[in-house]
Amino acid sequence: MATPEPADNGAENNDAHPASALHSAVTAVDAVLAAQHRAVLAAATADNTRRAYRSAVNHYLAWGGVLPADEAAIIRYLLTYAPTLNPRTLALRLTALSQWHVHLGFPNPASTPTVRKTLTGIARTHGRPKKRAKALPIEDLERIVVQLVSAGTLKATRDNALLQIGFFGGLRRSELVAIEVGHIGWTPEGIEIMLPRSKTDQLGEGIIKAIPYSDGPCCPAAALRAWLDAADIMAGPVFRSISKWGTVASAALGVGSVNTILEDCATLVKLDYVLDLSSHSLRRGMATSAHRAGADFRDIKKQGGWRHDGTVHGYIEEASRFEDNAAGSLLRKRVKPA
Known part of the structure; x- marks a missing residue:
């Protein structure tokens, strides 16, 4: 009697293809949703604020800082610019660095009590009146x-x-x-x-x-x-x-x-x-x-x-x-x- 031929594995291979296609489709959908999520997260912040934050982060990097940062680097950065930058400007840059860490899921060295107290001390030492535009009567x-x-x-x-x-x-x-x-x-x-x-x-x-x-x-x-x-x-x-x-x-x-x-x-x-x-x-x-x-x-x-x-x-x-x-x-x- 002839020995039966092994069952054709084509069915198994065919079964695998839909699963692979489904996985690819899910991955594509996830990528689209991830892009949409990034877009709505960006929309949650005003354009002017986002530009200010981007400029602040770039200023920190140009100084020589690295991201993610640690508390010591943040304090050195603040002390370096304390004599020349308005404390309100430093506060904005600190907020931008804080947002960068929070948004990307890193520990936030910009919000530690020591860093905040350092900024308060800088404001008291180097604070100056805010320049306001004169009203046009x-x-x-x-x-x-x-x-x-x-x-x-x-x-x-x-x-x-x-x-x-x-x-x-x-x-x-x-x-x-x-x-x-x-x-x-x-x-x-x-x-x-x-x-x-x-x-x-x-x-x-x-x-x-x-x-x-x-x-x-x-x-x-x-x-x-x-x-x-x-x-x-x-x-x-x-x-x-x-x-x-x-x-x-x-x-x-x-x-x-x-x-x-x-x-x-x-x-x-x-x-x-x-x-x-x-x-x-x-x-x-x-x-x-x-x-x-x-x-x-x-x-x-x-x-x-x-x-x-x-x-x-x-x-x-x-x-x-x-x-x-x-x-x-x-x-x-x-x-x-x-």
């Missing part, structure tokens, strides 16, 4: 507006619209340059600008800034319409660069351009505090000028989009230093002897 903005309107150039028309919208909208520079034509609504009372995302709206729920019409020296809505018409902008970014030949770009201005435009315009009208100005001067100026004009605290906070009451109270205090002043109350009642 509405009176000086009006001087700038008059000068720009009289110039009548395309650039002056753009700068006039940008400064007025930034000031009366209480906008951050990132919000200002991100405005697109589709974000603007024209109403009988004024304009409404929809901010798809801002520092205090990281989830993208949208914030509406309303700016009324005015018959005074400043009218942001009229200035904006004049710019859009002059530049023939129908869609896309509102504020754009202009070449020396008068060609309007298709892309939005960079955030750094806001500082430059404000400084150039302040120089044009010979303000004596140009070096103290930055884009934040527009927001501060709106808050302090609105308080002097009798605006309600809640309305000032809402227009500027500030999250914390303390920030707005600081601006109000700045605006009323000589009004709510105990020394002034005494001095105004004193009369020189005849």
